[in-house]
Amino acid sequence: MRKSTGVELFLRAAFGRGYPRVIGAQRELSWLFFDIVIPLITMSASVFLYKALQADPAYVGFVIVGAALATYWLNVLWMMASQLYWDKQAGLLEIYIMSPASMMAILLGMGVGGLYMSSLRAGSIAIVGTLLFNVQLDGSQWGAAALVFFVTMVALYGLGMVLSSVFLMWGREAWQVSLALQEPVFFMSGMNFPLNQLFNSVQALTTLVSALIPVGLGLDALRQLLFPGKIEGVLPWGWELGALGVMGVVFVTAAYLMLKRMEWLAKVEARLSLRWQ
Amino acid sequence: MTVDVRDEANSVGPASAPQREPREQATSDFPQAMPSGADASNGRRASIRTNNLTRQYKVKADKKKGEAAKTLLALDNVSLEVYEGELFGLLGPNGAGKTTLIKILTTLLAPSSGEAYVDDLDVVKQSNTVRQRINMVSGGETSGYGVLKVRENLWMFSQFYGVTWKDANARIDEMLKIVELEDKANALVSTLSTGQRQRMNFCRGFITDPKVIFLDEPTLGLDVHAARIVRDFTKGWLQKHPDRTLLLTTHYMAEADELCDRIAIIDHGKVLACDTPGNLKRSLQSQPIFEIDVSGITERTIPVLGDAPGVERVTGEPDASGSTYKLKFILKDESAISSVVQALTSQEASILSLQKHEPTLEDVFIKLVGRSLTADDKGGK
Numbered sequence A: 001m002r003k004s005t006g007v008e009l010f011l012r013a014a015f016g017r018g019y020p021r022v023i024g025a026q027r028e029l030s031w032l033f034f035d036i037v038i039p040l041i042t043m044s045a046s047v048f049l050y051k052a053l054q055a056d057p058a059y060v061g062f063v064i065v066g067a068a069l070a071t072y073w074l075n076v077l078w079m080m081a082s083q084l085y086w087d088k089q090a091g092l093l094e095i096y097i098m099s100p101a102s103m104m105a106i107l108l109g110m111g112v113g114g115l116y117m118s119s120l121r122a123g124s125i126a127i128v129g130t131l132l133f134n135v136q137l138d139g140s141q142w143g144a145a146a147l148v149f150f151v152t153m154v155a156l157y158g159l160g161m162v163l164s165s166v167f168l169m170w171g172r173e174a175w176q177v178s179l180a181l182q183e184p185v186f187f188m189s190g191m192n193f194p195l196n197q198l199f200n201s202v203q204a205l206t207t208l209v210s211a212l213i214p215v216g217l218g219l220d221a222l223r224q225l226l227f228p229g230k231i232e233g234v235l236p237w238g239w240e241l242g243a244l245g246v247m248g249v250v251f252v253t254a255a256y257l258m259l260k261r262m263e264w265l266a267k268v269e270a271r272l273s274l275r276w277q
Numbered sequence B: 001m002t003v004d005v006r007d008e009a010n011s012v013g014p015a016s017a018p019q020r021e022p023r024e025q026a027t028s029d030f031p032q033a034m035p036s037g038a039d040a041s042n043g044r045r046a047s048i049r050t051n052n053l054t055r056q057y058k059v060k061a062d063k064k065k066g067e068a069a070k071t072l073l074a075l076d077n078v079s080l081e082v083y084e085g086e087l088f089g090l091l092g093p094n095g096a097g098k099t100t101l102i103k104i105l106t107t108l109l110a111p112s113s114g115e116a117y118v119d120d121l122d123v124v125k126q127s128n129t130v131r132q133r134i135n136m137v138s139g140g141e142t143s144g145y146g147v148l149k150v151r152e153n154l155w156m157f158s159q160f161y162g163v164t165w166k167d168a169n170a171r172i173d174e175m176l177k178i179v180e181l182e183d184k185a186n187a188l189v190s191t192l193s194t195g196q197r198q199r200m201n202f203c204r205g206f207i208t209d210p211k212v213i214f215l216d217e218p219t220l221g222l223d224v225h226a227a228r229i230v231r232d233f234t235k236g237w238l239q240k241h242p243d244r245t246l247l248l249t250t251h252y253m254a255e256a257d258e259l260c261d262r263i264a265i266i267d268h269g270k271v272l273a274c275d276t277p278g279n280l281k282r283s284l285q286s287q288p289i290f291e292i293d294v295s296g297i298t299e300r301t302i303p304v305l306g307d308a309p310g311v312e313r314v315t316g317e318p319d320a321s322g323s324t325y326k327l328k329f330i331l332k333d334e335s336a337i338s339s340v341v342q343a344l345t346s347q348e349a350s351i352l353s354l355q356k357h358e359p360t361l362e363d364v365f366i367k368l369v370g371r372s373l374t375a376d377d378k379g380g381k
Helices: A008-025 A031-053 A058-081 A081-088 A090-097 A105-131 A142-188 A195-201 A201-214 A214-226 A239-268 B037-043 B098-105 B127-133 B152-159 B165-178 B194-207 B224-240 B254-261 B277-282 B299-306 B336-346 B359-370
Strands: B045-061 B072-085 B086-090 B113-118 B134-138 B212-216 B244-250 B261-267 B270-275 B289-297 B311-317 B324-331 B350-357
Touching: A008 A105, A008 B152, A031 A058, A031 A105, A058 A105, A058 A142, A058 A214, A081 A090, A081 A142, A105 A142, A105 A239, A142 A214, A142 A239, A195 A214, A195 B350, A214 A239, A239 B086, A239 B359, B037 B311, B045 B098, B045 B212, B072 B098, B072 B244, B072 B254, B086 B098, B086 B224, B086 B254, B098 B113, B098 B212, B098 B244, B127 B134, B134 B165, B134 B194, B134 B359, B152 B165, B152 B194, B152 B254, B165 B194, B194 B212, B194 B224, B224 B254, B254 B359, B261 B359, B270 B277, B270 B289, B277 B359, B289 B336, B299 B311, B299 B324, B299 B336, B311 B336, B311 B359, B324 B336
Parallel strands: B086 B244, B086 B261, B134 B212, B212 B244
Antiparallel strands: B045 B072, B045 B113, B261 B270, B289 B324, B289 B350, B311 B324
16 A cells, blocks of 8 residues: 655645545535625624715625634634644544644645635625625736735734644643634624724724734724725735735745644643543 | 462563563473463564563552552563464453553553563653554443544544545545444434444554554454444454454453464463464363353352362353352362362352353463452452
8 A cells, every 4th residue: 555655645634634624614504694694794883884874885895804814713723723622632642642633734635624614604705795785896917915924824824833832731621712713703804894993992902903913904994995995994905915925934944833732732741632631 | 278370470581682582481380471482482573572560550549438549550570472463361350451452552551661662662761653553442431522423533533643634534434334334424423323432433543553462352342243343343354464463452352362473361460371372272171161150159259269179260240130250260180179069058158050161261260360350359269
């Protein structure tokens, strides 16, 4: 039997780990209700608020873009950051560690699979929201918007990789930490309003927090590109793209180091990989 | 008096691997390990080798209970050799150190001291290469994702070992047929029964064609028929692939007796004995073993019976109603049975039946560990 090693093994392992997420999106259709209808209702509340205030119609677009990106953050939080913890509880983590595949490949598979899943949800929310509320997007900078989106995803899922190790070390409080992070991040990254509003109010704090939350800067840059002239960004979108790129590199590197640390803890201190510890 | 062979017996096989030097014969009546490295190896190379392997766990302080931090010794200077083509069994009660040993050999844990080699590779320094050559199946594990079909689940695990899709699919078909799960190949994992899931996990271990496989209680939770399939396949696999090695832990004595070429009995992190099942049983042949069914005693009576003259070991298990006990006595000689009967009479026990029987692996275990594997730590002397 031929067994691959090196890059081929890495890619096979990543594809293998991503597969359950890709196939799961097709098999468990309940997400159509829970992940599209419910977010649409939440999103509609903000949309109707802006309409009632007779705000610029672009604000409705801001909300829709925010709702779409929120899907990715939820995915990172619940299906990336918490996943190694659930895998440990199910006895899968030790199977991953025992295999010759790199744990980075496993995390990459989880991330790419999650990205696929989330894109179906985010795409559905964006399309339905745009049609429902008749939002006019400016398509003149689609290329730049796609680049910002891609880099945001690298940074965001890189953060998810880091969090997956952190959550594993925190142990059983993982789901509570996820809950604790969910709404504050929605707020601090300006999911339902332009980030500069928050930035102008409590500048130092938001600068710091936004700098650590890729979805905040990514959202701000995407709004600048899709609704030019309608929003004053926290930074010019090019700067935000650069910052997101740096974040991506830092988070992926940190994830690698954290995984090494996790494996060390598992082996030497007999923690983490064994279900009873 | 109990013959404690732990200290001498703990060194199983030569310490200076990879050369196998003839070992001194055991000084106790038990085969401490293999009679000699050369004899047991039969010219084969050691596929698994440990030298003075020790593992300690740090147990955190429990302030609520007022307990200080302590160190738990899970493995205590274990030296073992398992040879290519061998089906080697590890027998021991819960907490004996079996799982710790397997976790070290599968690179999941680092030893506190000592060395361990799998396929001549250091499990600490060459863990990545070791991982390409091994696999492990633990009984009762719930591996896999419910959203996947059985075939997809097995395929996913094969990808972590870099198996090509063609080879993986061929192996999956073959293995599912062997464990009689081919009709479930396209069923969702979430719809499988516990036994079916366990059979699927068993397949997972063999699909990657490992050189050394570790089976930790592989028949746990399986019905009689499924357990038979697993045992037959396990035996057949080694016959078909004599260059492979299989290390098995089990709670089922009959399973160990039937399957294993050699068995190590382990307790409190030490190897108490290691030999073929036949040799282990023969070592008890000089000591009569009696099984006595009695009524009118309690759990607390059993240690008292163990103090009777000429009694080496005694264990007892109540029946389902708890009114009668099945006692097993290992005696120093035949004449000691009279003192046993006297002790029972003095405890106002009624003897319902009494029979002498040939030594079994269970008896060997009782003699060494002091309690039966099934009863674990109930009422042993």
